[in-house]
Amino acid sequence: MQTKGRFDPNSPQIKAYEKELAHQFVREGTMVAFPMCLPGMTSPITHDECRITALDIDSEGHIYGGTSGRQAHLFAAAFHDLTGVVLDAGVVPDGTSSVAVCCAKSRVLAFVNGARGGRAIAIPEIDLAQDWIQEWGLAPPVLQDLGECVPREPVVHAICDPSRSTVIGITTGHLFTVDVESGKVVVIGEVSGRGHLGMSSSGVFGQDEGARLWHFDLASGKIRRAAVDLPEGEWTAALRWSCGGDTDQLITADAAGHLFSFDENKGFRSLGKAHLAPVGPMAMIPDGRLFGFCGPEMANLFCCDRISGSVSNLGVAASVLEQRRYGYQFGDAVTGPDGEIVFGEDDNDGHLWLYFPKIKRVTRNL
Amino acid sequence: MKPVRYNEERDDLDYLFDLAEMVDDPGTSGRASQCKIHYSFAPSMHDGVLYMATHLSGPPIDLPRYSPWYSWHDATRCFRGSALLAFDTRNDRVLWWDTLIPKEGCRCLLHDEEHGLLYAMSYPRDHFIIYDLQTRKRRDVGRISSINPQALFLDKRHRVWTSSDYGRLVRYTPETDRLEISPGLLAHDVNYQSGWHSVFYDVAPSPDRECVYASTWCPNPHLMRIWPNEGEWPRVEDLGPATQPRDPTFPIDMFTDHCGGLTFAGDGKLYYVASRWRDPKYNPMPGSGKELQGVVWRLDPQTLAREEVTLLKHPTGVANYVSRGAVDHNGDLFFGHVGNRPSGIFKVSMPAERKKKNAHLPIRMWG
Numbered sequence: 091m092q093t094k095g096r097f098d099p100n101s102p103q104i105k106a107y108e109k110e111l112a113h114q115f116v117r118e119g120t121m122v123a124f125p126m127c128l129p130g131m132t133s134p135i136t137h138d139e140c141r142i143t144a145l146d147i148d149s150e151g152h153i154y155g156g157t158s159g160r161q162a163h164l165f166a167a168a169f170h171d172l173t174g175v176v177l178d179a180g181v182v183p184d185g186t187s188s189v190a191v192c193c194a195k196s197r198v199l200a201f202v203n204g205a206r207g208g209r210a211i212a213i214p215e216i217d218l219a220q221d222w223i224q225e226w227g228l229a230p231p232v233l234q235d236l237g238e239c240v241p242r243e244p245v246v247h248a249i250c251d252p253s254r255s256t257v258i259g260i261t262t263g264h265l266f267t268v269d270v271e272s273g274k275v276v277v278i279g280e281v282s283g284r285g286h287l288g289m290s291s292s293g294v295f296g297q298d299e300g301a302r303l304w305h306f307d308l309a310s311g312k313i314r315r316a317a318v319d320l321p322e323g324e325w326t327a328a329l330r331w332s333c334g335g336d337t338d339q340l341i342t343a344d345a346a347g348h349l350f351s352f353d354e355n356k357g358f359r360s361l362g363k364a365h366l367a368p369v370g371p372m373a374m375i376p377d378g379r380l381f382g383f384c385g386p387e388m389a390n391l392f393c394c395d396r397i398s399g400s401v402s403n404l405g406v407a408a409s410v411l412e413q414r415r416y417g418y419q420f421g422d423a424v425t426g427p428d429g430e431i432v433f434g435e436d437d438n439d440g441h442l443w444l445y446f447p448k449i450k451r452v453t454r455n456l
Numbered sequence: 457m458k459p460v461r462y463n464e465e466r467d468d469l470d471y472l473f474d475l476a477e478m479v480d481d482p483g484t485s486g487r488a489s490q491c492k493i494h495y496s497f498a499p500s501m502h503d504g505v506l507y508m509a510t511h512l513s514g515p516p517i518d519l520p521r522y523s524p525w526y527s528w529h530d531a532t533r534c535f536r537g538s539a540l541l542a543f544d545t546r547n548d549r550v551l552w553w554d555t556l557i558p559k560e561g562c563r564c565l566l567h568d569e570e571h572g573l574l575y576a577m578s579y580p581r582d583h584f585i586i587y588d589l590q591t592r593k594r595r596d597v598g599r600i601s602s603i604n605p606q607a608l609f610l611d612k613r614h615r616v617w618t619s620s621d622y623g624r625l626v627r628y629t630p631e632t633d634r635l636e637i638s639p640g641l642l643a644h645d646v647n648y649q650s651g652w653h654s655v656f657y658d659v660a661p662s663p664d665r666e667c668v669y670a671s672t673w674c675p676n677p678h679l680m681r682i683w684p685n686e687g688e689w690p691r692v693e694d695l696g697p698a699t700q701p702r703d704p705t706f707p708i709d710m711f712t713d714h715c716g717g718l719t720f721a722g723d724g725k726l727y728y729v730a731s732r733w734r735d736p737k738y739n740p741m742p743g744s745g746k747e748l749q750g751v752v753w754r755l756d757p758q759t760l761a762r763e764e765v766t767l768l769k770h771p772t773g774v775a776n777y778v779s780r781g782a783v784d785h786n787g788d789l790f791f792g793h794v795g796n797r798p799s800g801i802f803k804v805s806m807p808a809e810r811k812k813k814n815a816h817l818p819i820r821m822w823g
Contacts, residue, residue, distance in 0.1 A: 095520065096517050096518050097519060097520060099520055104519070104520060107519060110526065111523050114523055114526040115525065136637075137635065137636070137637045138634065138636075366529055385528075387559075387581075406525045414602065414621075414652065415602045416525075416602045437599050438598045438599040438635070
């Protein structure tokens, strides 16, 4: 059976389609895929051990993260000043899945699951602020295993408290805290251990059974189950929260891609809907725009502009600077000091993807 | 889209069947259409079956072009998937078909006959796929990189080899079920290239199966000889550029600078086709000959000496972009060519002293 094309190449529909195709990759801003090494000088983290699933950023703008795969690695990265480097801080013995990295005040704690359970691992301070163009020098860091957080329960997520002296984490059944300085783990109580944690001004919110959130009050140390009802939506999947905003700027999404902001005093507010679901990592930049990935297998970047009220499709990630690469799956995100976003690629040979959003035009009346 | 076979009795081509119709994915579906087979013909010697898997790029019937990235999430437009079809060459009939890779095309295919497995590379996501012929189940082992390699090959230990887009060998080992990347790079021009885009274009096994000969899908492709059965990682011998010098300050058209069609003939020598083109500085090519030529070369594996054998001649079009080469049971050479409409096959009749009966054996098990 032979078939010939049935279309008018000059029709408005076909011209519009051609225009769409011409902008199917990163329609706004610039993506840079950075390899997991000092480019040209060291080898990157092994291909099948380099799914980047956890990121955080410290007060210096240095990024710490963890990978998943055949072995979990922890790493540190910097992209400002004379840096441009990713350092492999080491392999976590028997670890296969990094679920959270928390840049605390005195050191970084990572939470890694594997054959020896869900463990807290301390990464020492790494001197990234060097001249990585000309001359550098440092000893390989030594990871410190702080032990299993809750016996026989994998860690699900963890975040720092506002003082960055305590980490609050959850396993599949419990909430725990870690004193960053001493490394002491305290199990606070039972919670429904699903999804990521969100930090508000009063404490931590996590996904409870049913369409509700539990709340952990930092001042009293008490857990309140079923503290908040989630708005109408599909709350069947594990929750994610955006990062990068202030503590009163929590944003999440339901399983259908509906986006909601959450303020513990005002409740939830609908922000629109991403064009694909599920919604993956999201990060907010200082002007209030939220960027994230949505869709399975081949995710699309989207932008939620809370001022204009629009949610737009920015296409598939692609990098033509530093490394030429398509980006399909992403595991976590942080917002950098200058409003750039760093996405961790959750794929074989994962890269750190720096996204520089398009600068919005400002009209000045002089 | 029809698979084509050279018929030696008629000295002509047989157009076998409409593949889209056979796999129940008609061109009128509104989805991206079944349109071609890339390097995805793989034989099965014990039963005479030829496996073939389709690639993508044909647009839906009412659109001028198709992008798998743009339409990935569009159920009405997205390519249904690479169709794997088993064709019984002894009885000229299609035995069965299956979807090899949903939503994606198959760039290249390999058959490990002893293990009953097909190996494939998906496009565009560049995932390594294993298909069990007994259970007819596929397994996705994961992503390699971004630029598709155009060939897979098998070593004596049933390990499968290909390449990443930064010019490294990729090895799949069945015992460990793991994809590993080599520390070393494939051959490329170190004067101005980094190894990026040095993915395999074509790989031919030596008759004794101790090594393979390969070219890359990269401007200024180098020929190389690789010894996969030696050492932790194979020795890669750079046999030098396959095509002429050129201006390295401007990126040449990839349909101009090309090498493919690697095959051993009955005389135990490697034959391949490399492009040659008129260049005012590097290759003035006097006379009124074609600007673009397809040159058949013969390489002696013992001495590595090369000699020009002949030019491929197309009556109206070009002959510089040969995809694959093969030798038949009589010892004559055949080269698949793309770049003209329709695509075609060149036959190079070999002189008697370079022929051998059953020269195609042992047969190449990958596309």
